[in-house]
Amino acid sequence: MARIDLSLSLCGVKLANPTILASGFLGVSPFTLERVGRCGVGAVTMKSVGPRPWPGYPNPTVVANEEFMLNAVGLPTAGYKNIEPEWEGMRKLKIPFIASLYGTSLEEYAEVAADFAARKPPLIELDLSCPHAKKGGHQFATNLDLARKLVEKVKAVTGRRVPVFAKLSPNCPNIGEIAAACEAAGADGITAINTASAMAIDIEAKCPVLYNKRGGLSGPALKPIAVKCVYDVYEKVHIPIIATGGISTGRDAVELLMAGGTGLGIGTAIYLRGIDCFEKICGEMEAWMKENGYTKVKQLTGAAHE
Amino acid sequence: MSERNDFPRMVRVAKVVWENPSTCTILFDERMDVKPGQYVMVWLPRVDEKPMSVTYAGGKGLGFTALVHGETTRKMGALKKGDLVGVRGPYGNWFDFAKAKKALLVGGGVGVPPLAFLAEEMAKKGMRSMFIMGARSKDGLMFEQRIGKAAELRVCTDDGSKGRKARTPELVAEALAGERFDCVYTCGPEIMMKKVFDECEKRGVECQASLERYFKCAFGACGQCCLDDKLVCADGTVFGSAFLRKSSEFGRYSYARTGARITLEEWMKHGM
Ligand SMILES: Cc1cc2nc3c(=O)[nH]c(=O)nc-3n(C[C@H](O)[C@H](O)[C@H](O)COP(=O)(O)OP(=O)(O)OC[C@H]3O[C@@H](n4cnc5c(N)ncnc54)[C@H](O)[C@@H]3O)c2cc1C
Ligand SMILES: Cc1cc2nc3c(=O)[nH]c(=O)nc-3n(C[C@H](O)[C@H](O)[C@H](O)COP(=O)(O)O)c2cc1C
Numbered sequence: 001m002a003r004i005d006l007s008l009s010l011c012g013v014k015l016a017n018p019t020i021l022a023s024g025f026l027g028v029s030p031f032t033l034e035r036v037g038r039c040g041v042g043a044v045t046m047k048s049v050g051p052r053p054w055p056g057y058p059n060p061t062v063v064a065n066e067e068f069m070l071n072a073v074g075l076p077t078a079g080y081k082n083i084e085p086e087w088e089g090m091r092k093l094k095i096p097f098i099a100s101l102y103g104t105s106l107e108e109y110a111e112v113a114a115d116f117a118a119r120k121p122p123l124i125e126l127d128l129s130c131p132h133a134k135k136g137g138h139q140f141a142t143n144l145d146l147a148r149k150l151v152e153k154v155k156a157v158t159g160r161r162v163p164v165f166a167k168l169s170p171n172c173p174n175i176g177e178i179a180a181a182c183e184a185a186g187a188d189g190i191t192a193i194n195t196a197s198a199m200a201i202d203i204e205a206k207c208p209v210l211y212n213k214r215g216g217l218s219g220p221a222l223k224p225i226a227v228k229c230v231y232d233v234y235e236k237v238h239i240p241i242i243a244t245g246g247i248s249t250g251r252d253a254v255e256l257l258m259a260g261g262t263g264l265g266i267g268t269a270i271y272l273r274g275i276d277c278f279e280k281i282c283g284e285m286e287a288w289m290k291e292n293g294y295t296k297v298k299q300l301t302g303a304a305h306e
Numbered sequence: 307m308s309e310r311n312d313f314p315r316m317v318r319v320a321k322v323v324w325e326n327p328s329t330c331t332i333l334f335d336e337r338m339d340v341k342p343g344q345y346v347m348v349w350l351p352r353v354d355e356k357p358m359s360v361t362y363a364g365g366k367g368l369g370f371t372a373l374v375h376g377e378t379t380r381k382m383g384a385l386k387k388g389d390l391v392g393v394r395g396p397y398g399n400w401f402d403f404a405k406a407k408k409a410l411l412v413g414g415g416v417g418v419p420p421l422a423f424l425a426e427e428m429a430k431k432g433m434r435s436m437f438i439m440g441a442r443s444k445d446g447l448m449f450e451q452r453i454g455k456a457a458e459l460r461v462c463t464d465d466g467s468k469g470r471k472a473r474t475p476e477l478v479a480e481a482l483a484g485e486r487f488d489c490v491y492t493c494g495p496e497i498m499m500k501k502v503f504d505e506c507e508k509r510g511v512e513c514q515a516s517l518e519r520y521f522k523c524a525f526g527a528c529g530q531c532c533l534d535d536k537l538v539c540a541d542g543t544v545f546g547s548a549f550l551r552k553s554s555e556f557g558r559y560s561y562a563r564t565g566a567r568i569t570l571e572e573w574m575k576h577g578m
C-alpha cells in the first residue's frame with residue numbers, strides 16, 4: 001500500500017502538510033503559535049501587523065455558533081516597530097511561518113512590507129481587507145486598480161527576497177480578475193478568502209451584537225463562498241492559492257483543494273474542534289485519499305476543474 | 307454534545323445589591339450550571355462586553371459582583387431591576403477541590419466574589435476552610451457575613467481600618483506556618499497572587515490561582531489572553547502550581563489590546 005504524501009512546496013517553502021493556521025487566530029504571541037505547531041499544522045500565519053499601534057474595537061469582537069463565527073476585532077496591532085520579541089519567537093518555530101501585514105494606504109503597506117522583507121520571513125501575506133483603510137474599508141481587496149498598484153508597490157520594496165501572497169476578500173463580484181491583476185503585478189501567490197461582510201442583531205436588545213456593528217463571517221457558513229472564490233481564482237492565475245474559508249473536516253479540505261487550493265488556511269475550526277483540528281483534518285484527508293486511490297496531495301489541487 | 311452557542315443571550319436583572327460603596331452584585335433569575343472559578347461574558351449593548359466571575363449560581367439565580375471604577379462597570383452599577391443584559395458562558399475551568407480536605411482561600415479586592423462561591427461549595431461538602439480577605443481599606447471588603455458562615459474568616463486591610471493592618475501574603479505566611487493545608491486557592495491582583503504562590507512554594511503547599519487577562523472571544527480562538535502557551539480564557543482561568551512554577555509570564559507580563567507584551571505593572575496602570 002503506497003504511503004499517503006501530504007507534503008508540498010509553496011513558492012519553494014516546504015510544508016509537511018497543506019494545513020496553515022489562518023491569520024488572526026492564536027497569533028498574539030509566538031508561544032501560542034509554537035503550541036499550534038505541536039498540533040500537526042503545516043505552517044502558521046501571524047496576526048496581521050499594521051503600521052502603527054492600534055487597539056482594535058471594543059467587545060463584543062468575536063461571537064460564534066456551530067454554523068459561523070462573526071468578528072470585528074478591527075486589526076489590533078502593536079505596530080511593526082514594536083514586535084521584535086515576536087520575530088525572535090517566530091524564528092525559533094520548527095515549522096514555516098507566514099508574516100501577515102496591512103496598512104491603511106498604499107504607502108503604509110510598502111512601509112511595513114519593507115521592514116518585513118528585510119527580516120526575510122519564509123513568506124509574506126498582504127491582508128488587503130483592512131476595514132479602516134483611509135479611503136473606505138476593504139478597498140484594496142475589492143478594487144482591481146488599487147489591488148494591482150498595491151502589489152506593485154510592495155513588490156518594488158520586497159524584491160525577490162521573499163514570496164508575497166495577496167489575501168483577497170469575497171466582498172466583490174470579480175475576485176478572479178483581481179487575483180489575475182495581483183499576479184500580473186508580481187504576486188507570488190493568492191490567499192482566498194478573508195471573511196465575508198456580515199452582521200448579527202440581537203432582537204431583544206434591538207442592537208447589532210458586534211460593537212463595530214459590521215463584521216466578518218467565517219466558519220462552515222463561509223465554505224461555499226470560499227469554494228466558489230477559490231474556483232474563480234484558480235481559473236485566472238498560475239500562482240499557488242492558499243484556500244481559506246470554512247474548512248473544518250478532511251472532506252472540506254479536499255473540496256477546497258479540488259477548487260484550486262495548494263495550501264489550506266484554517267481558523268474557525270479551532271473553535272469547533274480544538275487546537276488539534278489540524279491533526280484531525282490531516283488524518284481525515286489521508287483516510288479519504290487512501291479510500292479514493294490518491295497518494296499525493298498535489299493530485300487534488302484543481303481536480304474539480306475540467 | 308449540546309449545540310454550541312456563543313452569542314450573548316439577553317436576561318433581565320432581578321436585583322442589584324451593593325456590597326460596599328464601590329462594589330455591587332447583579333443578580334439574574336437564571337439557572338445556569340456554573341462551578342466556582344468560572345466566569346460569564348457580560349454585554350451591555352452599545353457599551354462593551356467584559357468577563358465577570360460568577361459568585362452566585364443555582365437556587366439563588368445567577369450573579370456576579372463588579373467593582374465600579376471604569377466606564378463599563380459604572381454602567382453596570384447603574385443597572386436597575388428589569389434591565390436587559392447579555393450573558394454568554396459559563397466559560398473556563400474551575401477550582402478543583404475534589405481531593406482537598408483542608409483549604410486556605412485567599413482573596414484580594416474584587417477577587418473575593420468567586421472565592422466566596424467556592425467557600426460555600428466547600429462548606430456544602432463538609433470541608434473545613436480558612437478564608438483570608440484583604441483590601442486597601444474597610445470600604446473594599448465584602449461578603450463578610452456570607453463567608454463567615456462557610457469558613458473561618460481572617461480580614462486584613464492595608465490601612466488597618468478593619469482587621470489586621472497587613473497585606474494578605476503576610477497572613478498567608480502565618481497561616482501556613484501554623485497549620486497544614488492541602489491547597490491554597492487565590493484570586494485577586496496578580497502581584498498579590500504571585501506573592502501568595504511564593505509563600506506556598508516555601509511550604510510545599512499546592513496553589514491554584516485564577517488569573518486575569520484582556521479577553522475577546524473567551525473560547526480560545528483569538529489568542530488575546532495568552533499566558534506562555536496557555537489561553538487564560540479557556541485553559542484557565544485557574545492554574546495550578548505545576549504550571550505557575552514554570553511559567554515565564556505569570557506575575558510578570560500581560561498583553562495590551564494592541565497585542566503588545568507589557569509588564570504587569572504597566573497593565574495594571576492602563577487597565578486593558
Ligand atoms: C476572568 C475574569 C474575571 C473577572 N471578574 C471580575 C469580577 O468578578 N468583578 C469585576 O469587577 N471585574 C472582573 N474582571 C475585570 C473586568 O472584566 C473588567 O476588566 C474591569 O472591571 C474593568 O472594567 P471597566 O470597563 O469598568 O474599566 P475600564 O474602563 O476598562 O478601566 C477603568 C480603569 O480601571 C483600571 N483597570 C481596568 N482593568 C483593570 C484591572 N484588571 N486591574 C486593575 N485596574 C484595572 C484602569 O486603570 C482604567 O483606568 C474580570 C476579568 C477577567 C479576565
Ligand atoms: C477573530 C478573527 C480574526 C481575524 N484576523 C485576521 C487578520 O488579522 N488578518 C487576516 O488576514 N485575516 C484575519 N481573519 C480572517 C481569517 O484569517 C480567515 O481568512 C477567515 O476566518 C476564514 O477562514 P475560517 O473559516 O477557517 O476561519 C480573522 C478571522 C477571525 C475570525
Ligand code: FES
Binds near residue numbers: 521529530
Ligand atoms: S480571549 Fe480569545 S483566546 Fe482567550
